[in-house]
Amino acid sequence: MNGMNENPLDLLPEALLAASAVIGLLLGAWLPRHRQWMTGALAAAACTAGIAAAAVAAAGPDTTAFGESFSVDPVTGAGRIIILAGTLLVLALAVGPLHAHPRETEFYVLLQLAALGALMLAGAQDLLLLAAGYLLASVPAYTLAGFRKDAAGTEAALKYYVVGAALGVVMLGGITVLLAAGRATMYPILRAELPMASAALVTTGTIALVAGVLFKAGGVPAHFWVPDTVQGSTAPVAAFLTTVPKIGALVALYRLAAVPLADTAIPWPGLVAVLSAASMTLGNLAAFFQRDVKRLLAYSTISQVGYLLMPVAVVGATGLDQRALLFYLAAYTVTNIGAFAVVCALPDAHTIEDYRGLARERLVLIASLVVCLLGLVGTPPTAVFLGKLQVFSAAFDGGYAWLAVLAAVNTVASLFYYLRWIAPTVSPRTHRHAATGPRTAAGVACVTATASLALGVLAEPVLEVLATPLMP
Amino acid sequence: MLTALILLPTAVAALLMCVPRTAPRSVFLTVWVATAAAELALTLAVWAGYRPDGGMQYETQVTWIPSAGVSYHIGVDGLSLPLMAMTSLLFLACAVYALRETRRVREFAALFLFLQTTCLGLFAALDLILFFVFFDLSIVAMYFIIASWGHAGAHRAALKFFLYTFLGSLALLLGFIGLYLAADPHTFDIVELTGTNPLAGRSLYGALVLLAIGVGLAVKTPTVPFHTWLPPAHTEAPTIGSVVLAGVLLKMGTYGFLRIAMPVLPGAWTEYALVFVVVGVVSVLYGALVAMAQTDFKRMIAYTSVNHMGYILLAIGAAAAVGTGEQARRLAVTGAVFQMVSHGLLTGALFLLSGVLYARGRTYEMAAYSGVADRAPVFAAATGLAAFASLGLPGFSGFIAEFQILAGSLGPRPVATGLALLGILITAALLVRAMQQIFLGPTRLPALAPGAAGPFPDLRPHESAAVLPLLALGIVLGLMPRFVLDIIEPASHQVLDLLAR
Numbered sequence: 001m002n003g004m005n006e007n008p009l010d011l012l013p014e015a016l017l018a019a020s021a022v023i024g025l026l027l028g029a030w031l032p033r034h035r036q037w038m039t040g041a042l043a044a045a046a047c048t049a050g051i052a053a054a055a056v057a058a059a060g061p062d063t064t065a066f067g068e069s070f071s072v073d074p075v076t077g078a079g080r081i082i083i084l085a086g087t088l089l090v091l092a093l094a095v096g097p098l099h100a101h102p103r104e105t106e107f108y109v110l111l112q113l114a115a116l117g118a119l120m121l122a123g124a125q126d127l128l129l130l131a132a133g134y135l136l137a138s139v140p141a142y143t144l145a146g147f148r149k150d151a152a153g154t155e156a157a158l159k160y161y162v163v164g165a166a167l168g169v170v171m172l173g174g175i176t177v178l179l180a181a182g183r184a185t186m187y188p189i190l191r192a193e194l195p196m197a198s199a200a201l202v203t204t205g206t207i208a209l210v211a212g213v214l215f216k217a218g219g220v221p222a223h224f225w226v227p228d229t230v231q232g233s234t235a236p237v238a239a240f241l242t243t244v245p246k247i248g249a250l251v252a253l254y255r256l257a258a259v260p261l262a263d264t265a266i267p268w269p270g271l272v273a274v275l276s277a278a279s280m281t282l283g284n285l286a287a288f289f290q291r292d293v294k295r296l297l298a299y300s301t302i303s304q305v306g307y308l309l310m311p312v313a314v315v316g317a318t319g320l321d322q323r324a325l326l327f328y329l330a331a332y333t334v335t336n337i338g339a340f341a342v343v344c345a346l347p348d349a350h351t352i353e354d355y356r357g358l359a360r361e362r363l364v365l366i367a368s369l370v371v372c373l374l375g376l377v378g379t380p381p382t383a384v385f386l387g388k389l390q391v392f393s394a395a396f397d398g399g400y401a402w403l404a405v406l407a408a409v410n411t412v413a414s415l416f417y418y419l420r421w422i423a424p425t426v427s428p429r430t431h432r433h434a435a436t437g438p439r440t441a442a443g444v445a446c447v448t449a450t451a452s453l454a455l456g457v458l459a460e461p462v463l464e465v466l467a468t469p470l471m472p
Numbered sequence: 473m474l475t476a477l478i479l480l481p482t483a484v485a486a487l488l489m490c491v492p493r494t495a496p497r498s499v500f501l502t503v504w505v506a507t508a509a510a511e512l513a514l515t516l517a518v519w520a521g522y523r524p525d526g527g528m529q530y531e532t533q534v535t536w537i538p539s540a541g542v543s544y545h546i547g548v549d550g551l552s553l554p555l556m557a558m559t560s561l562l563f564l565a566c567a568v569y570a571l572r573e574t575r576r577v578r579e580f581a582a583l584f585l586f587l588q589t590t591c592l593g594l595f596a597a598l599d600l601i602l603f604f605v606f607f608d609l610s611i612v613a614m615y616f617i618i619a620s621w622g623h624a625g626a627h628r629a630a631l632k633f634f635l636y637t638f639l640g641s642l643a644l645l646l647g648f649i650g651l652y653l654a655a656d657p658h659t660f661d662i663v664e665l666t667g668t669n670p671l672a673g674r675s676l677y678g679a680l681v682l683l684a685i686g687v688g689l690a691v692k693t694p695t696v697p698f699h700t701w702l703p704p705a706h707t708e709a710p711t712i713g714s715v716v717l718a719g720v721l722l723k724m725g726t727y728g729f730l731r732i733a734m735p736v737l738p739g740a741w742t743e744y745a746l747v748f749v750v751v752g753v754v755s756v757l758y759g760a761l762v763a764m765a766q767t768d769f770k771r772m773i774a775y776t777s778v779n780h781m782g783y784i785l786l787a788i789g790a791a792a793a794v795g796t797g798e799q800a801r802r803l804a805v806t807g808a809v810f811q812m813v814s815h816g817l818l819t820g821a822l823f824l825l826s827g828v829l830y831a832r833g834r835t836y837e838m839a840a841y842s843g844v845a846d847r848a849p850v851f852a853a854a855t856g857l858a859a860f861a862s863l864g865l866p867g868f869s870g871f872i873a874e875f876q877i878l879a880g881s882l883g884p885r886p887v888a889t890g891l892a893l894l895g896i897l898i899t900a901a902l903l904v905r906a907m908q909q910i911f912l913g914p915t916r917l918p919a920l921a922p923g924a925a926g927p928f929p930d931l932r933p934h935e936s937a938a939v940l941p942l943l944a945l946g947i948v949l950g951l952m953p954r955f956v957l958d959i960i961e962p963a964s965h966q967v968l969d970l971l972a973r
Contacts, residue, residue: 396653460538
């Protein structure tokens with residue numbers, strides 16, 4: 001350890017986001033209501049600058065910050081860019097519905113703080129920082145879930161909070177146990193110490209720790225909050241909650257698997273493989289007969305976590321895991337936010353029946369929806385297809401062929417409910433449609449659908465960057 | 473050139489979508505027919521420039537995603553060229569047939585043009601992922617065609633079609649990943665995989681990969697027991713949707729066996745060829761028997777497809793019996809390819825004719841019609857011709873195909889071939905019976921539903937223009953098959969060489 005006086009520029013993306021959140025809060029205090037959008041613009045600027053800074057940092061040499069507790073390596077770099085890009089998209093979704101809202105500034109500030117928490121999760125190389133990131137990603141998100149202050153929103157926030165608080169405590173307990181076992185919270189030290197510690201302690205601690213991370217990821221068995229929270233909160237918040245914290249959590253899980261737990265005796269791959277199988281299967285089965293589109297998407301995100309856990313299960317057993325995870329994360333972020341953008345653009349359409357016949361009136365919007373939903377299925381040439389190709393290959397290569405087969409079967413099952421949503425859009429119309437939503441949301445839907453296709457077709461440069469190995 | 477051939481329809485489709493929907497219907501239809509005609513002309517140009525001595529020609533390879541082992545690699549040889557030509561012709565026939573279409577013509581034309589890209593692209597693809605991309609996109613396009621333009625139960629049928637074939641495609645994908653990981657360096661390139669034979673000597677791995685690929689292709693083909701998606705999809709699809717589904721999409725499965733399964737997995741294929749022979753014979757007999765039990769004309773034709781695809785499977789399974797006469801096995805493989813082309817033309821024609829029947833009477837029930845030949849002699853003659861050609865009467869392309877398949881398979885697999893012969897008998901019986909019921913006897917037409925076309929008029933010009941060329945080509949291929957066989961034979965020779973490794 002070389003002290004805490006390191007180069008603060010290593011944390012530039014995080015610092016930018018934190019600074020813009022604080023400035024935004026102050027700014028919002030004296031800006032008139034119709035000018036509050038400026039805090040949103042500031043947040044967008046911070047995200048954009050953060051992406052640029054993260055790209056520059058990713059191109060540079062690997063390093064650590066915060067006294068080696070935060071790692072700045074290609075995985076963090078990719079995680080940062082995906083998180084910030086996702087946040088940017090969500091900001092765009094929020095612009096319309098929140099314009100001149102009494103608590104507009106608060107919304108942007110909370111969003112930035114939650115995104116900052118996700119950034120900390122992605123880079124954390126120390127269990128305590130991981131815990132801090134967990135809290136930072138969770139607490140503002142609880143508030144966001146209940147932002148609308150109506151019955152559904154309150155229920156959403158409450159469920160989210162109760163599950164989050166409970167699992168947060170479990171996670172802290174796990175960290176304590178791991179500290180007892182490894183006599184440190186720093187990943188590199190834990191990597192050396194944990195293999196020699198009591199297997200029971202390590203296993204207990206790891207399971208408790210993973211419970212917390214899985215809550216952020218929204219994976220089985222910590223998924224109970226997802227459907228109610230997503231249905232109860234507003235569509236832009238739902239888009240955020242099902243995407244951005246997941247990215248941080250999955251990168252954190254990957255790092256846990258790759259560094260501190262790499263040499264321990266716990267049957268880690270088996271454990272993650274079972275969690276992955278459970279997530280995709282339960283998510284899909286529960287989504288089957290959902291009529292509410294937000295609820296359907298909520299279950300779909302649970303199943304997506306299952307696919308995302310596949311490369312985590314085979315960390316180290318194959319050369320394909322890191323690239324597969326990061327590419328899938330990027331693809332998922334674009335596609336999932338795209339699907340939610342369509343929901344935002346049609347604020348009066350709540351159930352799949354409300355989409356009947358819309359293809360004739362809103363061809364471009366529905367085409368975006370079809371691209372995003374088929375993208376979530378993994379139809380080529382969208383980005384998620386390539387992501388699936390990679391995670392399947394990684395699972396195969398890592399000796400988990402059964403998981404790949406199960407994932408393929410699940411993909412077919414998932415097709416059923418996505419098609420239940422797509423099918424009515426091309427049916428003849430039965431009733432007139434009410435008002436249309438914000439134009440920006442429709443724009444975001446179109447952009448993300450295009451991006452999903454572009455990322456699938458022009459994936460080469462992205463894949464090449466993502467293949468740079470993780471810092472040892 | 474090949475890239476232009478593949479991408480032109482999609483480019484035109486994109487342009488069509490930019491034209492406002494309010495533009496006159498004829499604009500969309502004219503552009504559609506013109507594009508399909510241009511595609512046929514391009515295909516013929518490719519054919520004219522093709523040297524019949526075999527080998528891959530018009531190859532283009534562009535790096536696409538090298539770090540995932542994927543490239544844009546296309547080319548044609550004797551297996552793909554006849555199928556591409558048949559595809560272009562069928563799509564032109566469809567476009568001509570659809571000239572009277574009134575429902576959402578812009579989207580209809582755009583979807584069909586897009587579908588044409590996926591079909592041509594699949595037959596030209598020399599990269600497994602490219603193959604898979606076209607394979608899946610064809611399912612997506614066909615889903616929307618069935619769901620949006622189909623008959624009453626179209627949504628269910630479309631969903632079933634999508635779920636089944638998508639499950640098949642994912643099995644296929646797992647098999648492809650298995651091949652990718654087995655090759656060193658990892659690659660999805662078909663030519664490279666064919667050359668290196670990565671699974672030689674790894675019998676369990678090879679068997680599993682063949683199982684995945686075999687199931688995937690069998691669903692698409694479809695063979696018993698994976699055929700259950702086919703009858704509802706065909707019955708509910710709009711007429712030209714059925715034409716493409718039966719004429720082209722089914723060939724993707726059998727083509728995949730010849731292009732991927734046999735050359736890349738020779739060891740596993742020869743080991744398990746008997747399975748394919750058995751599945752083939754069961755498909756032949758079961759398809760024919762179930763077709764016999766149908767009262768619905770279109771459904772009956774759909775089941776005869778199961779029967780006809782069964783012959784192809786029998787042939788390629790029999791061809792793996794190494795040690796028996798090389799000449800016979802080559803005959804079987806050539807017959808299989810010829811059968812794909814012939815079935816495409818004849819079933820395409822039959823489905824178009826069933827569409828004509830439906831347009832007049834609003835039902836496919838054969839019992840609702842009788843003595844139609846009096847009212848519509850040309851229609852009756854065309855249907856008769858198509859039916860006889862389809863059951864394999866000498867002088868038609870179906871005869872050449874079935875003769876080659878059966879003669880080639882008899883040596884290696886005598887019992888199976890003997891059983892498959894019964895299939896021809898049953899098909900002949902059921903087609904003749906259907907003809908008799910609809911066209912002969914006292915004139916009786918279904919009570920007209922609202923929107924039906926009045927008393928039974930004969931083939932209209934656009935219908936004749938779509939159907940008759942297909943039948944004419946069926947006869948030309950039956951009388952003078954050499955110009956196609958000359959192209960297929962070197963390729964089937966090559967497939968067998970690869971299999972003998």
